[in-house]
Amino acid sequence: MISIIIPTLNSERTLEACLHAILAQDLPRNRYEIVVADAGSTDRTLDIARGCGVDMIVSNPLQTGEAGKSAGIRASTGDLIALVDSDNILPDPGWLARMSAPFDDPAIVASEPIAYTVRPGDPDLTRYFALLGMNDPICLFTGNYDRLSAVTGQWTGLDVPQQDRGDYLELTLTEQALPTIGANGFVFRRPLLEQVDWDPYFFDIDIMHQAVRAGLNRVAKVKTGIVHLYCARLGDFARKQRRRIRDFLYFTAENQRTYPWARQRRLGIVWFALATLLVLPVLAQAIRGYARHPDRAWRYHLPVCWITLWIYGMATLRKLLGIKQAPVARDTWQETKRA
Numbered sequence: 001m002i003s004i005i006i007p008t009l010n011s012e013r014t015l016e017a018c019l020h021a022i023l024a025q026d027l028p029r030n031r032y033e034i035v036v037a038d039a040g041s042t043d044r045t046l047d048i049a050r051g052c053g054v055d056m057i058v059s060n061p062l063q064t065g066e067a068g069k070s071a072g073i074r075a076s077t078g079d080l081i082a083l084v085d086s087d088n089i090l091p092d093p094g095w096l097a098r099m100s101a102p103f104d105d106p107a108i109v110a111s112e113p114i115a116y117t118v119r120p121g122d123p124d125l126t127r128y129f130a131l132l133g134m135n136d137p138i139c140l141f142t143g144n145y146d147r148l149s150a151v152t153g154q155w156t157g158l159d160v161p162q163q164d165r166g167d168y169l170e171l172t173l174t175e176q177a178l179p180t181i182g183a184n185g186f187v188f189r190r191p192l193l194e195q196v197d198w199d200p201y202f203f204d205i206d207i208m209h210q211a212v213r214a215g216l217n218r219v220a221k222v223k224t225g226i227v228h229l230y231c232a233r234l235g236d237f238a239r240k241q242r243r244r245i246r247d248f249l250y251f252t253a254e255n256q257r258t259y260p261w262a263r264q265r266r267l268g269i270v271w272f273a274l275a276t277l278l279v280l281p282v283l284a285q286a287i288r289g290y291a292r293h294p295d296r297a298w299r300y301h302l303p304v305c306w307i308t309l310w311i312y313g314m315a316t317l318r319k320l321l322g323i324k325q326a327p328v329a330r331d332t333w334q335e336t337k338r339a
Contacts, residue, residue: 001031001078001079001080002031002032002033002079002080002081002082002096002187003032003033003035003072003073003077003078003080004022004035004084005037005072005073005084006018006019006036006054006072006084007037007060007065007071007072007085008036008037008041008049008068009038009039009045009060009063009065009068010042010045011041011045011086011087012041012045012048014087014229015048017089018085018086018087018088019048019049019052021090021095022034022090022096023052024090025090025093025094025096025097026094026096027096032082032096033055033077033078034052034055035054035055035057035058035072036049036054036057036058037059037060037069037071037072037075038057038058038068039061039062039063039064039067039068040059040061056075056076058072058074062200064201065085066203067200067201069202069204070198070199070201073199073202074199078190080103080189080190081188081189081190082096082099082186082187083184083185083186083187083204084184084185085183085228087228087229088184088226088227088228088229089117089229090226091224091227095224095226098167098222098224099111099113099185099187099222099224101168102165102168102170102220102222103187103189105170108170108218108219109188109189109211109216109217109218110181110186110187110188110189110208110219110220111168111187111188111219111220111222112185112186112187112220112221113184113221113224113226114147114155114168114169114222114223114225115133115147115224116129116130116131116133116147116148116184116225116227117225117226118130118225118293118295122229123233124295124297124299124300125230125231125232125233125234125236125237125297125300126228126229126230126231127297128295128298128300128304129230129231130227130228131149131150131289131293131298132149132301133145133148133149133150134146134147134149134180135228136241137272137304137305138268138269138272138308138312139180140152140272140285141272141275142268142272143158143265143268144157144265145157145179145180146179146180146181146221149289150289150292150293151285151292152288153292155169155221156179158177158178158179160172160173161174162221168223170218171218171219171220171221172217173212173217173218173219174212174217175209175212175260178205178209178212180204180205182204182205182207182208183204184226184228185226186204192211195210195211195216196210196211196214201251203256203257203258205259206259209258209259210258234303234304234307237304237307238307238311241311242311245311245312245315246315249315253324272309273309273313276302276305276306276309277309279302282302282305285301286298286299
């Protein structure tokens with residue numbers, strides 16, 4: 001049994017497509033369950049979930065996506081757990097079978113798609129992030145990403161030991177070579193939960209860090225993709241970046257994050273800031289990406305870098321000034337999503 005966990009909060013714009021793609025899978029319906037963990041939606045989210053026949057709808061009173069994953073996992077029953085966000089769409093009917101196949105090897109503890117699927121009909125900004133292979137441009141400069149990037153032609157910039165098994169790459173992760181694995185189609189064995197601190201918040205990269213420390217370090221990067229409808233407008237991106245950095249700083253101060261971000265390549269972060277201010281290095285990256293995958297979506301690379309530099313820079317300045325960080329209120333998030 002595969003338990004598919006979907007956190008939701010006013011997700012009516014994407015949830016129906018997400019669920020239809022899951023229900024179109026080649027696997028028999030009794031081979032998987034769908035658990036929706038809702039954070040108090042006030043739109044049609046719950047009606048859509050019920051209409052599509054999900055197996056369970058559980059409450060997520062802590063509201064964040066990480067808390068929703070934990071709430072869904074608590075209610076689930078499957079031996080394998082698949083984390084699928086409400087803005088993810090499985091690209092083909094064989095996706096679940098392909099993602100679960102590596103678990104025939106008992107040493108494999110998790111699997112994840114190697115790419116984001118690029119669909120011509122999606123908004124330009126959505127295609128840009130799929131082509132970039134990450135949702136945060138700083139990851140490109142530090143090399144810490146986990147999906148195929150048209151800028152580099154690689155799925156990560158870290159030196160991760162790997163063997164090609166045909167349909168997937170078998171990774172041997174270490175604390176020194178641990179990309180940001182754990183979201184958007186991440187599948188793992190339930191026993192992994194016994195070795196990590198996952199409740200009440202399932203912070204994906206922290207989970208994998210703890211798993212690797214416990215010796216659970218064999219992961220499959222499956223040669224498939226997943227659609228991620230991350231952002232359609234720059235305003236949406238700015239809002240998500242603000243939420244990302246404020247949540248990160250808050251939960252880090254509360255000692256609820258364990259991934260050693262301090263080991264990030266500091267020179268990469270400095271290079272990101274300089275390259276963004278100088279403009280030309282960022283434009284060179286966009287040109288390299290365009291050369292590998294021609295698309296007008298690459299015009300977003302510079303403004304995305306500028307927005308990230310401003311938002312992260314201001315948040316860091318607030319921290320240095322001793323101003324207490326607080327997570328973005330989810331009530332405000334709801335109002336924005338309805339607009």
